[in-house]
Amino acid sequence: NAGVTQTPKFQVLKTGQSMTLQCAQDMNHNSMYWYRQDPGMGLRLIYYSASEGTTDKGEVPNGYNVSRLNKREFSLRLESAAPSQTSVYFCASSPTRATGELFFGEGSRLTVL
Amino acid sequence: DQQVKQNSPSLSVQEGRISILNCDYTNSMFDYFLWYKKYPAEGPTFLISISSIKDKNEDGRFTVFLNKSAKHLSLHIVPSQPGDSAVYFCAASANRDDKIIFGKGTRLHILP
Numbered sequence: 001n002a003g004v005t006q007t008p009k010f011q012v013l014k015t016g017q018s019m020t021l022q023c024a025q026d027m028n029h030n031s032m033y034w035y036r037q038d039p040g041m042g043l044r045l046i047y048y049s050a051s052e053g054t055t056d057k058g059e060v061p062n063g064y065n066v067s068r069l070n071k072r073e074f075s076l077r078l079e080s081a082a083p084s085q086t087s088v089y090f091c092a093s094s095p096t097r098a099t100g101e102l103f104f105g106e107g108s109r110l111t112v113l
Numbered sequence: 114d115q116q117v118k119q120n121s122p123s124l125s126v127q128e129g130r131i132s133i134l135n136c137d138y139t140n141s142m143f144d145y146f147l148w149y150k151k152y153p154a155e156g157p158t159f160l161i162s163i164s165s166i167k168d169k170n171e172d173g174r175f176t177v178f179l180n181k182s183a184k185h186l187s188l189h190i191v192p193s194q195p196g197d198s199a200v201y202f203c204a205a206s207a208n209r210d211d212k213i214i215f216g217k218g219t220r221l222h223i224l225p
Contacts, residue, residue: 004156031211040122042217043157043202050211058212090156094213101147102213104156 002026006091006105013081013112021076021108023091031094032074033102034058034066036087043090049074081112116140117205119216127224132190134219136203139184143205148177148188151200151218160201161188190221198223 004025013019025032034046035058045058049068063085065077074093078085088109092102118137126132138146144165149157163170163177163186170177176189190197203216 033213035215040217042119043204043215045212045214048211048213056211059214092156101159101162102149102157104158106156107154 004091004093004103004105006089006108008108009106010109011111013078013110015082015112017081017112018077018079019081019110020078021089021091021110022073023075023105024073025091025093025103026072027093027095027103028071029093029095029103030071031096032068033092033094034064034074034076035090035092036060037090037107038087046076046089078110081110083112086110086112114139115216116143117203117214117216119201119203119219121219122217123220123222125222125224126193128195129192132188132193132197132221132223134188134190134201134203134221136186136188136216137184138186138205140205140207140214141184142207144208145206146177146179146186147204147206147213148175149202149204149215151202157202193221193223195223195225197221 007022033048035043047066049055052071088107092104147162148160151157179186200218202218206213
């Protein structure tokens with residue numbers, strides 16, 4: 001059982017380039033999330049989607065866009081990457097609303113030069 | 114403003130002793146609290162949770178205590194084992210909201 005799959009696992013970008021992080025879950029979960037992890041900052045919520053067709057801003061949404069393509073897939077797009085977006089990005093899914101039990105992917109390490 | 118606070122960046126505990134990790138929160142609307150464990154180069158994994166209607170939840174070696182009046186929760190691990198060395202994140206959510214907010218984490222070192 002794959003769980004939550006993120007691609008790519010590693011990416012290096014130049015400032016101003018764009019890219020999309022892909023996330024897919026095979027657990028039929030309703031809610032999906034994107035977090036970033038930075039040293040000393042913990043996990044910060046970028047965007048989340050409570051159900052197919054809905055998305056909402058989290059704590060640090062600036063510079064990002066998301067698409068909940070269908071129930072399985074939730075992508076995160078950087079339109080014009082900045083060095084401040086260098087981070088490890090985690091996608092997560094949850095079977096129920098707001099109970100907090102998240103299933104995380106392995107993470108995508110992004111470096112913006 | 115940080116809504117979930119873990120004020121200890123790291124903690125070292127002797128193997129076999131009790132590990133106590135602390136977490137404070139500021140949002141009185143939070144009604145569900147969780148602990149996650151994270152190893153390097155892996156995603157966090159769920160450890161244990163507690164609803165605001167309880168003050169204690171136990172699962173094997175792990176116990177979470179909630180003090181609502183103090184807006185404080187703690188995770189007790191006893192006895193501590195080498196495999197417990199990891200970063201532990203406290204998280205919280207409010208039933209009316211799908212946001213799940215994490216603290217900065219505490220790195221636990223279990224010493225032999």
